Amino acid sequence: MAFKNDPPGQWLSTLPPGCLRLSSGxxxxxxxxxxxxxxxxxxxxxxxxxxxxxxxxxxxxxxxxEFLRKRMATRGVEAAEDELLVTSGACQAIDLIARVxxxxxxxxxxxxxxxxxxxxxxxxxxxHYLTIPIDEKGLQTELLADLLADxxxxxxxxxxxxxxxxxxxNPTGTTLSLERxxxxxxxxxxxxxxxxxxxxxxxxxxxxxxxxxxxxxTNNRVLYVGSLSKVVAPGMRIGWVAADERIIDPLxxxxxxxxxxxxxxxxxxxxxxxxxxxxxxxxxxxxxxxxATMLSALEEFLPPAVSWFTPKGGYFVWVKIxxxxxxxxxxxxxxxxxxxxxxxxxxxxxQEGLPYLRLSFSYASEEEIVKGVELLAQVIGISIPxxxxxxxxx
Amino acid sequence: MAFKNDPPGQWLSTLPPGCLRLSSGxxxxxxxxxxxxxxxxxxxxxxxxxxxxxxxxxxxxxxxxEFLRKRMATRGVEAAEDELLVTSGACQAIDLIARVxxxxxxxxxxxxxxxxxxxxxxxxxxxHYLTIPIDEKGLQTELLADLLADxxxxxxxxxxxxxxxxxxxNPTGTTLSLERxxxxxxxxxxxxxxxxxxxxxxxxxxxxxxxxxxxxxTNNRVLYVGSLSKVVAPGMRIGWVAADERIIDPLxxxxxxxxxxxxxxxxxxxxxxxxxxxxxxxxxxxxxxxxATMLSALEEFLPPAVSWFTPKGGYFVWVKIxxxxxxxxxxxxxxxxxxxxxxxxxxxxxQEGLPYLRLSFSYASEEEIVKGVELLAQVIGISIPxxxxxxxxx
Numbered sequence: 036m037a038f039k040n041d042p043p044g045q046w047l048s049t050l051p052p053g054c055l056r057l058s059s060g061x062x063x064x065x066x067x068x069x070x071x072x073x074x075x076x077x078x079x080x081x082x083x084x085x086x087x088x089x090x091x092x093x094x095x096x097x098x099x100x101e102f103l104r105k106r107m108a109t110r111g112v113e114a115a116e117d118e119l120l121v122t123s124g125a126c127q128a129i130d131l132i133a134r135v136x137x138x139x140x141x142x143x144x145x146x147x148x149x150x151x152x153x154x155x156x157x158x159x160x161x162x163h164y165l166t167i168p169i170d171e172k173g174l175q176t177e178l179l180a181d182l183l184a185d186x187x188x189x190x191x192x193x194x195x196x197x198x199x200x201x202x203x204x205n206p207t208g209t210t211l212s213l214e215r216x217x218x219x220x221x222x223x224x225x226x227x228x229x230x231x232x233x234x235x236x237x238x239x240x241x242x243x244x245x246x247x248x249x250x251x252x253t254n255n256r257v258l259y260v261g262s263l264s265k266v267v268a269p270g271m272r273i274g275w276v277a278a279d280e281r282i283i284d285p286l287x288x289x290x291x292x293x294x295x296x297x298x299x300x301x302x303x304x305x306x307x308x309x310x311x312x313x314x315x316x317x318x319x320x321x322x323x324x325x326x327a328t329m330l331s332a333l334e335e336f337l338p339p340a341v342s343w344f345t346p347k348g349g350y351f352v353w354v355k356i357x358x359x360x361x362x363x364x365x366x367x368x369x370x371x372x373x374x375x376x377x378x379x380x381x382x383x384x385x386q387e388g389l390p391y392l393r394l395s396f397s398y399a400s401e402e403e404i405v406k407g408v409e410l411l412a413q414v415i416g417i418s419i420p421x422x423x424x425x426x427x428x429x
Numbered sequence: 430m431a432f433k434n435d436p437p438g439q440w441l442s443t444l445p446p447g448c449l450r451l452s453s454g455x456x457x458x459x460x461x462x463x464x465x466x467x468x469x470x471x472x473x474x475x476x477x478x479x480x481x482x483x484x485x486x487x488x489x490x491x492x493x494x495e496f497l498r499k500r501m502a503t504r505g506v507e508a509a510e511d512e513l514l515v516t517s518g519a520c521q522a523i524d525l526i527a528r529v530x531x532x533x534x535x536x537x538x539x540x541x542x543x544x545x546x547x548x549x550x551x552x553x554x555x556x557h558y559l560t561i562p563i564d565e566k567g568l569q570t571e572l573l574a575d576l577l578a579d580x581x582x583x584x585x586x587x588x589x590x591x592x593x594x595x596x597x598x599n600p601t602g603t604t605l606s607l608e609r610x611x612x613x614x615x616x617x618x619x620x621x622x623x624x625x626x627x628x629x630x631x632x633x634x635x636x637x638x639x640x641x642x643x644x645x646x647t648n649n650r651v652l653y654v655g656s657l658s659k660v661v662a663p664g665m666r667i668g669w670v671a672a673d674e675r676i677i678d679p680l681x682x683x684x685x686x687x688x689x690x691x692x693x694x695x696x697x698x699x700x701x702x703x704x705x706x707x708x709x710x711x712x713x714x715x716x717x718x719x720x721a722t723m724l725s726a727l728e729e730f731l732p733p734a735v736s737w738f739t740p741k742g743g744y745f746v747w748v749k750i751x752x753x754x755x756x757x758x759x760x761x762x763x764x765x766x767x768x769x770x771x772x773x774x775x776x777x778x779x780q781e782g783l784p785y786l787r788l789s790f791s792y793a794s795e796e797e798i799v800k801g802v803e804l805l806a807q808v809i810g811i812s813i814p815x816x817x818x819x820x821x822x823x
Contacts, residue, residue: 061483061484062483064478064479065479067478067479067482067483069474069478069479069482070474072470072474072482073470073471073474073475076466076467076470076471077467077470077471080463080464080466080467081467084458084461084463085458085459085461085463085662087664088461088463088466088662088663088664088665089455089456089461089662089663089664090455090658090663090664093664122686123517123686123687123689124686124687126685126686126687127685127686129685130685130686152685155685156685159682159683159685264484268479268482268483268691269482269483269484269690270481270482270483270484270487270689270690270691270694271482271691272686272687272689272690272691272692288553289553291520291521291523291524291546291549291550291553292516292517292518292520292521292524292666292686293517293518293520293666295517295664295666295689295692296663296664296666297662297664297665297666297691297692297695298666298689298691298692300664301691
């Protein structure tokens, strides 16, 4: 058993004590409802006693599924009982989809850059990829259309699955425009591929919520993957898939870790005690402020050659430092007391990612964000080869 | 995607209200420590706040692993840090092992009967099996030796993996004798296969604990799978694998649902507050009494042609009713108010299992066990074709 890439979690650098964490895609600690979850567990076990501690039987297991189905409905997706599967986070959902749809012949289309864990998952199944660059409006569907047309003309294999994070993307923070969403769905129909819509950040819009691909999907081509990790607590491992029953059936068959009754029933108990929309609005206002703070600090401290995308939601700011290999920058940044994730980990061809880095505004406090960006600027100031005259900031 | 067998959980019949549950392989409700787990969560979240609700960071995640490693050591297995992987129950552990070791060419040796979920898992990978019958001393290693010798002589493929539940087996309740344990390990060395030792019930001995295969394994041929489902709470989904680092590495790679911090840290918090040996002794005395009650009731109510094995631990009694198809008996039993699992679900060749059924003494109360066996006897009395004169009870 040999692995071509680094082992899992290689991008997780060991952080020195006191390091300002601009690397962690974690929720803000104060927004993780630990007190509410303590109460949710007490209520759950007082009411149900041993039920949520068995394999089956807690009424809150179906209640969680019902909550997720209703939530999907408010977002324009009517998922029937057998069209939604609760999973252990989005990662298990992606892995199950890969397992059911892919084999070592399959071609998978992915954004460049994209979520590194998803890349790792797909690479357990196939070595064949089509990468589509991202710009400030997300996946470049015109480029995808050209690539597909070219492959068709030359008789080359077409993708079976396209993996996208259309909203507040990881790592770029970009959002696929409505026009491109429509175009992508047309291409899926024209070239007969399925779309895995990873919506882990989709409920974290600062102002509005873009329309889901799944809500625009009239041909059952979209497999929607959701997660409560970013909006409640990642440690509860609650994700789900909404898709055609013919997909959900085999996913369920291959999901051999069974349900997680304690996690799922606890989540249901937590959700029944809160107003979820108010909860989300609370998150959005905090993260919007933290994002604004990070963008101001970048503007204030970073040299003009450095550029970034402006996110409208999510956790991340994607920064480009021309001429710098950010993985070589990282040890200096850690020594100075600030962390980030080098861009190369988000690309299949890691060379493409050298000048980028991902900053997260979700975990650190506003004060830490300002200090962290300032430290980063100092480290970059030492490392940057030749400051350019113009900025391509947006 | 087509499935040759029934969908998952087909053996879980829908129970009418008030049905006496002799089907459920669940722990006794009063022994599931729901109050202690409520306190464990409160202590955990008061002390660690958001830590166990993130992806990483709770000190209790490594503490749980440490507990399991120490526990293994008390049972004669020294597993280093990189020789143990915590999983979501034994099922995920078995699935990961199958994923890493098997392909569609692989031959797998399994006991007949055996745990139905494991059969389903293996069937996701290969169609090739060698089945070895079980008697009152467990897997018949002499038969296995003959089969292997014969295959070798005829140039037929030899098994890559043998799956066994050597102690208090599911469904038969039998325990592999020490002599056969030695023989099995010799055969693994001689014919070059690995052994998956599923020890889900191994800590539930009424009197003593047989020596683990893994503790006798001098050639790194045994992959040990443990579980806290039967001794603490299945709904927490805590299992583990202890094996060579060269096995654990790829298992970890394919384990794409990540850790389950809330479940794992809660379990660690629970375990640190109890004396585990006392906890196990408490379970053993309750289950021993319930088993004795079930055996007495079987002796009292069932016709002489019916036979069973006498378990020394675990959850189950395996009953044979000659001439009866127990899957046809089930609807009548459910109508009468008692459930069991038909034997056929525990066999790859379901025809072999027709006259058997699995009774569980773990979940029902002693009163319910007596009543349930009495109801079962009435249903069998109607169904049994021709009572034999002799009994082969043991």
